[in-house]
Amino acid sequence: MRDLLPRPTAVHPAPGEFVFTSATGLSGPDDLTAPIRSALSVVPLAPNGTGIEVERDPALQAEAYTLSVTPERIRITAADRCGAFYAAQTLRQLLPDAVWRAAVPAGTRWAVPCGVVEDEPRFSWRGAHLDISRHFMPKREVLRMIDLLAMHKMNRLHLHLTDDQGWRVESHRFPLLHVIGSHRTESMISHYEEDASYDSTPHGGYYTLNDLAEIGAYAEARAITIVPEIDVPGHAAAILAAYPELGSRHDTTYQVLGKWGISRAILSPLPATVDFLTEVFAEILAAVKTPYFHLGGDECVLDDWEANPEIEEYRRSLGLGSMGELHAHFLRELGDRLAEHGCRAVYWDEAYVSGRLRDDSLIMAWRGMQVARRAASAGYDVIATPVVPTYFDYAEVDDANEPLAIGGPITLDDVASFEPAPADWPEEASAHLVGTQFQLWTERIPDGRTLDYRAWPRGCALAEVAWSGSADAEFTGRLTGHLARLDAYGVEYRPLTGPHPWQSGGTGPRRHRPGRIVAADVMTRLDGMTLDAASTRPSM
């Protein structure tokens, strides 16, 4: 029972193995056997066969399971469908790696070593964030990411559906969002700190609402919750290219940007904007049921609010002392609208600093663990998403042989040794640290192959941190065995020894620029910030 990843709570190996025969099948409650049947789709199972027994055990926690293998039978217990699903993932890891393939030649021998696994997750939020705005990823790449997260017992996929560089979901109510907002004419190929240069090639795409419903249903079957993000009021150039009347300036034109960085395009905070977004939320939530909806709130440049008399008048009418408070008010209003759908709002940490949030809001602390601790101590549920080590758009090694990355390094060890709820935190803060997730910002991740390279194996390490707590001394050894599963599934992860020749960035625009942005320096700067949402300056 080796190389299990993430590490289970307890593993008790025993001699012998269970061998699948033509008579092997599943018995148990339909809702618990379904995820197991699905996970074993390439293993022939007899329709009325026996050998794998699944039982409900209400004494187990949510998501927990036990898996017991003897030569005679496999026995799984779980309190819920998610627990049974995770038992199935562990069972897959104990089967030959071919179980991860889409098809297997007839005659493959399916056997499982004997022993007992007892397992439950440390954190309830074990997630990945995927920015499909900066680079659109076709639906199949999203479905595949869901498969890979499920393999690693992760349970949240946070979809960053809009940013200055593109809006990615159909709207029947406001169709210009996808007609105009979903594409740009070019993309920046220079680094932030270089003279700007572009590829002169259009980029775009969007998911239909039916696509989103499919993604939601596919995720649900794999014990994963979709967390849609409509990032407002900043990062709004794509929305404003479609509906400029929502803007804070009426003397300018907006376009979907090909340049990366923090733009000054910001939605007006007036009631019309809140009403517009409320209708958009309703469309998205009709497609994908979720208890969590992300509103962004990060990196807002409030200059255009300051300069707009109507907004200034609105602020005064509300009795708010600053535009920062209006930022807080705007995000609170949206959170209240989501609450009517039974959704809890999630925000980047600027929104916590602005204040006024509903008590049930969740905070993603990207600017470091100090703000995470403050928000958790204040009673908000917090997800640890500090740039280091959870921003996987940073290179693993800050080396010229890497493909283009914003900066570096964020190493595999940085991720494996990450502690989302440090031991020196007060107990009440730790209790509100609900989990962690990795971020895949895609300015420099133009396609699925590069996505694989950046996500894995660092994603394996974060999965271990989220499920098991910090990686143990055997992590690297277990990971080495685990990589064979990724090979079987067809993941073009970054080899532990560095990129394959065809994965390096070469000498052209895709080359990495070492030393340009150093991850450790970024964290020092962010941790030292005044954490004033209104203080962000535009970088473009």
Added chain:
Amino acid sequence: MRDLLPRPTAVHPAPGEFVFTSATGLSGPDDLTAPIRSALSVVPLAPNGTGIEVERDPALQAEAYTLSVTPERIRITAADRCGAFYAAQTLRQLLPDAVWRAAVPAGTRWAVPCGVVEDEPRFSWRGAHLDISRHFMPKREVLRMIDLLAMHKMNRLHLHLTDDQGWRVESHRFPLLHVIGSHRTESMISHYEEDASYDSTPHGGYYTLNDLAEIGAYAEARAITIVPEIDVPGHAAAILAAYPELGSRHDTTYQVLGKWGISRAILSPLPATVDFLTEVFAEILAAVKTPYFHLGGDECVLDDWEANPEIEEYRRSLGLGSMGELHAHFLRELGDRLAEHGCRAVYWDEAYVSGRLRDDSLIMAWRGMQVARRAASAGYDVIATPVVPTYFDYAEVDDANEPLAIGGPITLDDVASFEPAPADWPEEASAHLVGTQFQLWTERIPDGRTLDYRAWPRGCALAEVAWSGSADAEFTGRLTGHLARLDAYGVEYRPLTGPHPWQSGGTGPRRHRPGRIVAADVMTRLDGMTLDAASTRPSM
């Protein structure tokens, strides 16, 4: 019963519909119900339910089926697994388009209109060719292409596994093939007829033998035969970069090329090369069982043979009058080796012109229908693959708004009106025209998204030609309905009205260059060639 594509032999609609309930399930022989169960994977079926009856009817031809739908039941008959598989594809087309999604929200209503479909294919070879040498496509893109071919009742996937620009399959016996041959340092971004420029970005990748076995098993379950191609003796730069001792020159070095075109790199025809390739064939055939193996034989520049005294001596020792005859001899020897594996050799048409082939060889006539007719009249089984209209790397419209293509146009109508066995052919020639396939050469198809754009909907038209004969007057109308299925599956096909804004090539290196190579001129030139294999001149 509308919008079926490819068009069945006969359709008899009737009033009413069959509605799936919680009691609906399948009954019939396991080998015939398995493909139907798989095709309906997102439709809930009761394990011991009834309503869909599948029966074997030995009177039906291979691949043929009947599908009868009444309000009470669905009845399918087929002589073989392939027929049942195609019945399942038709049934899917009659269900709501959501059946093509990976997951569907609970509560979807599944209903099928009543009527009878009688159906059998016109041609036995209904294929697609995918060049994964010029641009490697990850395994998942190959599996997806298999799904799409299956949807269209196509039954051959021809994988062009090697060319000057890359070798794409693992070899345990000769590992430098994949270690060295699988990647290049750069790719050409200029057009053939422009000054050469490159992207300075490495490219590569390869399938493991286990991947190839998976692809083969996945294809087999979908009634598709994999046709691996090891293109020899020309197009050999990647092989020679790994094993230069197989070359025809020993005073030069070889490298995996980043430039497109016909290179002069050619394998030596000596017995050592035949032995080497025989071992490679054995490795590939151990992974993927297939009755067909493609040997290439096209576009050989024989200058280096002429200049090599050892090869000249070998030719004389065999009593052969020319290097063209030695080309024929070499390809014949390889065909004989394949025959020992129970494989029929497939060649591009130059090999037919060279002569000496085994009688059971298959010829792909790319240089036009004149050579197709000659080869078929001579008794060889022929697959119609003329550049126009089966080379889908040509643009649909020769317009600057298209993404980069080698030339154009090859329109949807060109494909839909294609007749692989023209009425004026003698009957004995028509009898040997076994089918057709489209070609996806990938010099200008760098990724899966572009592959979608080039393949579809022209692939729909070729599927109709291959299954039903030339498209009928209702083709465009049926296609319009069919595109909703591609939408549901997530295919980024070329819209009938032209590219989405993000699909055009922009103003940079990805822009199409209209007028550079005109498809009709190419066919005129190829049809007028002396068809002497030894006459090909290098273009690089």
